[in-house]
Each structure stands twice: as C-alpha cells, then as structure tokens.
Amino acid sequence: MSPRKAVVHELSRERILAEAQELFATQGYRNLTMRSIAKGMGYSHGALYYHFKDKGELFYTLVKENFNLLLEMQRAWVVQAPPGDLANLEQMMLEFIRFGLEHPHHYEIMFVITDPELRKYSRTEQAECLDLFAEAVHSVLAGRPDEKQKAFSLPWSLFMSMHGFITYCISFGQTFEDAEKLAQDHVRYLCRGIL
Structure with missing residues (x-):
C-alpha cells in the first residue's frame, strides 16, 4: 500500500x-x-x-459576514447620531444602497431569494437590520405631531423604497458608481417626505 x-x-x-x-x-x-x-x-x-451540510449553509456562512458588517455599520449610525438627525438617516440610507449595489449577490441572498433551502438562514439578521433602521427613523420622527401615526408604516415604506431601488439597479447590472447621483436624489426625496 x-x-x-x-x-x-x-x-x-x-x-x-x-x-x-x-x-x-x-x-x-x-x-x-x-x-x-x-x-x-x-x-x-x-x-x-x-x-x-449543503450549498445554502456554505453561502449563508459567507453572507453572515456581510450581515455582520451591515449591522455593525447600522449600529454605529444609530449610536453616533444626535437624536432626530435627518442627515444621519440620509447617510444611513445611502450606505445601505451602496452596500446592496457593491454586493449584489450577497444582497440577493440576504433580502431577495425565496428559495426554501435559504429562507431558514437569514430571517433573524433581516429582522435585526430592519429594527435598527426603524430605530433611526423613529429618532427622526420623535416629537412630531404625526409620530405615532407614522411609527410603523414609515420605516417599512422607506425600506421598501430603498429595496426597490437596489433590486432595480441590480437587475440592470448597475453599480453604485453608476447610480450614485440618482441614489442621492432618491434618498433626499424620501427624507423630505418625512418632514
């Protein structure tokens, strides 16, 4: 032998x-x-x-690192921003769009793919990302007369608008560099709607 x-x-x-x-x-x-x-x-x-154990677990292990990066960035924005800072919320939204367009395959697995093999992997992190984003939006809404009325629907609507922007750009192969000016305008228009 x-x-x-x-x-x-x-x-x-x-x-x-x-x-x-x-x-x-x-x-x-x-x-x-x-x-x-x-x-x-x-x-x-x-x-x-x-x-x-399978391809889903392998890919999710890679994606979890990206979720950790995104969550770390979101936590920093939430903690460092003065309460009610609309400019910080705009930056947070723009950086979320940047993240999605710079990591399109990861974004897809994090927020788009509905494959049953993958669904089980990212729900907790998705919820945490959305909760941190909602916290930043609530900070901007604090003390406004329509705060309670918008507390649930506004964070969700803003997120869905960013998500739509990202998935649209990804579907046409656009990078963040390609769409940066449009992304800045998009985020600015969305945030003006809060006021």
Whole structure:
C-alpha cells in the first residue's frame, strides 16, 4: 500500500470560504452546486460536506459576514447620531444602497431569494437590520405631531423604497458608481417626505 499523498493546501473551512466567495460573486448562487464548487477548487464534493451540510449553509456562512458588517455599520449610525438627525438617516440610507449595489449577490441572498433551502438562514439578521433602521427613523420622527401615526408604516415604506431601488439597479447590472447621483436624489426625496 502506498503512503497517502501530501496535500499541498489543506482544505480548511477558511480556504473553502475564501474560494467559494469568488465563485459565488462571479457565477451567482443558482449556477453553482457543491460539486461545481469543489471541482473549481480541485477537490471532490465530499470534501466540502465535511465542513458544510449543503450549498445554502456554505453561502449563508459567507453572507453572515456581510450581515455582520451591515449591522455593525447600522449600529454605529444609530449610536453616533444626535437624536432626530435627518442627515444621519440620509447617510444611513445611502450606505445601505451602496452596500446592496457593491454586493449584489450577497444582497440577493440576504433580502431577495425565496428559495426554501435559504429562507431558514437569514430571517433573524433581516429582522435585526430592519429594527435598527426603524430605530433611526423613529429618532427622526420623535416629537412630531404625526409620530405615532407614522411609527410603523414609515420605516417599512422607506425600506421598501430603498429595496426597490437596489433590486432595480441590480437587475440592470448597475453599480453604485453608476447610480450614485440618482441614489442621492432618491434618498433626499424620501427624507423630505418625512418632514
């Protein structure tokens, strides 16, 4: 019996994530299988299953890092902003749009895909993102005569408007750079509506 061949690059969880990140970004979630990911890395697909139970878990692990980044940014905006700061809310909204357009595949899995395999993975983080955004909107509404009337519907409407902007741009392959001026105007018009 011959001795086992030495593996030049050990197939670690971190290596899988690093290489899968690029594959997902260039080919998209739906176009890949665990078999094609492993083949692209020069391994058998069984090697991936040692670390991840399915493609959804693998991709969600990557996306969770992006949720953490987005949540960290949102928390900073909420904590650092003076109460009722409309300019901070505008910046928060613009940065959300930037995030979506700079990470279109991740945005899709975070907020768009309805695949049952993936649904179970991101609901908690979605809710947390929406809650932090609502907190920033509520801060701007505080003390206004229509505060209670708008407390539920306004954050949701603003989010849906940003979401629509992002998904529209993604569907036409636009980057944030392509749409930046329009995004700034969009956010400004939305925030004027609050006043």
